[in-house]
Amino acid sequence: MDLNALQSRLRQFAAERNWESYLNPKNLAMALTVEAAELQEIFQWLTPEEAANISARPDAHQHLGEEVADVLMYLVQLADRSGIDLEAAVERKLLLNARKYPPPPQA
Numbered sequence: 001m002d003l004n005a006l007q008s009r010l011r012q013f014a015a016e017r018n019w020e021s022y023l024n025p026k027n028l029a030m031a032l033t034v035e036a037a038e039l040q041e042i043f044q045w046l047t048p049e050e051a052a053n054i055s056a057r058p059d060a061h062q063h064l065g066e067e068v069a070d071v072l073m074y075l076v077q078l079a080d081r082s083g084i085d086l087e088a089a090v091e092r093k094l095l096l097n098a099r100k101y102p103p104p105p106q107a
Contacts, residue, residue: 003076003086003087006073006076007076007077007079007080010073010076010077010080011080014077023077023081024081025078025081025082028074028077028078028081029078031074032071032074032075032078035067035070035071035074036071038067038070039064039067039068039070039071042054042060042063042064042067
């Protein structure tokens with residue numbers, strides 16, 4: 001997935017609907033949190049086994065995909081409106097995590 005192309009598509013989508021004034025970092029962070037809660041709600045009462053096999057339930061699996069897409073789109077818009085280079089931020093965070101959590105020594 002080309003994140004820059006996705007950001008452009010989302011910008012165009014918002015512009016066509018005159019939504020730019022609503023898409024500020026505060027509102028986007030709040031919307032992202034709401035969508036993440038909706039994602040979590042899908043799994044709320046499932047056992048770990050049911051959650052691991054959600055793809056066996058087509059309606060639930062489709063709903064999961066829709067909520068994952070909502071989370072991703074709000075995250076991409078939040079980064080775009082905040083001037084965050086997502087690729088650079090992810091690469092930096094992966095390096096920080098690798099230093100913070102090195103693999104265990106091999107036996």
